Amino acid sequence: MKKVILDCDPGHDDAIGILLALQHLAVLGITTIGGNCTLENVTRNALKVLEVLERPDVPVYAGHAGPLVAPLVTAPMFHGKTGLDGPVLPEPHIKAQKEHAVDFIVDTIMHTDDVTIIATGPLTNIASALNREPRIAGRIKEISIMGGSVTFGNWTPAAEFNIFVDPEAAYKVFNSGVHIKMSGLNLTRQCCFTHEHVRKFREIGTKAGVFAAELTEFFIGTTKQCTSQQGAVMHDACAAAWIIDPSLIRGAEMRIDIELKGEYTRGMTVCDYRHLSFPDPAVDLNRIPAMPVCGKKPNAEAGLELDFPRFMDLLYKTLARYN
DSSP: OOOOEEOOOOHHHHHHHHHHHHSSSSSEEEOOOSSSSSSHHHHHHHHHHHHHHOOOTSOOOEEOSSOSSSSOOOOOOOOOTSOOOOSOOOOSSSSOOOSSSHHHHHHHHSSSSSSEEEEESSSSHHHHHHHHHHHGGGTEEEEEEOOOOSSSOOOSOOOOOHHHOHHHHHHHHHHHSSSEEEEHHHHHTTEEOOHEEEEEEEEHSSSHHHHHHHHHHHHHHHHHHSSSOEEEEHHHHHHHHHHOOOEEEEEEEEEEEEOSSSSTTTOEEEEOGGGOOOOOOTOGGGGGGGGGGSOOOOEEEEEEEHHHHHHHHHHHHHHHHHO
16 A cells, blocks of 8 residues: 555545545554644544544644744635534544654654655645755655646635645745645546435445535535535545546646735746647647746646546445445
8 A cells, every 4th residue: 555644634525535545545644734724623623534434543643733924714614613514523532642743744754665645735734844854855755735726716816725825835845846746626626526426425324424425415515605616526535536546637747836925826826837738639648748838847747637437436435445
């Protein structure tokens, strides 16, 4: 199994990502970051998810409470006051580790080969780890990020939430030299769950299936209240799925820079894909040279297309594997 650290801010879609990762990847630990909700709440939520899925063996480490230079922005309109409203879950018996998330990330990367980081919240912990020990940049296998967008944003017209919360951290990570897989909004919007999916989750009959149904049902409700969407987009699950089965997502190498100064564009992922501007829409993107027509060398791989039927097949089978 591929060795991973999950850096997250659970979050309904984070929970689905955790659920997938625990069955298909060697999860060395979960680190939490203030984002969808406060650090206290997202850490408690991570522990609750592990208890529901009967994986108390996976350690949880609390990280930074907020961004590097700005106040924390949260998303209670989507995730509720606790960050994981909907399922009625008891207070967890397992506890978070005393070690700080950044210390865990640095120690684990320095002493374990071929570790991938799946980051589905603001990138504050990852940037702090790179600042503390720059050598980890040469040891991280890759970072699969849910954040940004090749097209438009969601928190602002230009910026996606996770990058908007801490763009300085994102700038550090995208310029670290580590291979980045970016599951941006242009990709994750293809991963939309409906009430029909809720019905199928319940039919699976496992505890995990019921949990996924309750998560999705609540998330559909808040999404409808806040947007015109008729389903719940499980953004963060895409970042986990891309590591579990890379063939589920088609991507392309791009130069991605983080806007830090723009009055209207702070937190925007500025994606240079001019080298993909070919007249034939059926051209195989994987065969196109990765160097832009003019500009800087690509530093990331942006997800473009999700095989959603195969993704759902993976999720259904995963839910059935939990007893």
